[in-house]
Amino acid sequence: MAVSWDQLIVDAADHTGLGRWWARALGWVVVVDTGEEFEIRQDPRRFPGILFTPVGDGKIVKNRLHLDLRPDDQASEVTRLVALGARHVDIGQRDEPWVVLADPEGNEFCVLGSRKN
Template structure:
């Protein structure tokens, strides 16, 4: 039996706007741009992707699943993401080596410390 990770589905009030934000944040390409299914991937034929779908209710609590990103330069990446519209998030993490941010709809994600040579 073979199992391949196809995509992570993200509930969104505005799938197109949130999908565009993540495409810009990650430098990914749009592979489906319908209002009810907006999908981005690292490249058109590369998996996994992020699929944004509409939901009527807003986000109410901390995510049970979140993405972690490890940049070359944590401070520069955090500054870039904040300039794109992310905002700092407090999920009770305290003083850690990672930075917790939230996307425009409040979904938390972490920017880990920079890679060491």
């Protein structure tokens, strides 16, 4: 039996606003905007996507699943994401080489350094 990853689901208080934020952050396109679902993908024909759905409650604790982004230039990307509305967060990472940020609804994600081949 074959299986493929279709999408990641993100619950959000403002699912459309958060979806638009992530579309800008990743440079992805909106493929679904129905009012109840908001989906973005790197390319409309390419999976996986990220599907944002509305929930009534806010985020309470640290995420148990998060995205790691690997830009060419970590410092420039952190500056760009903070300008878009991300914020620095401390989850106990101390002196690690990655930067932990949170999106506008507080979901943590990491900005890694360049890959060493």
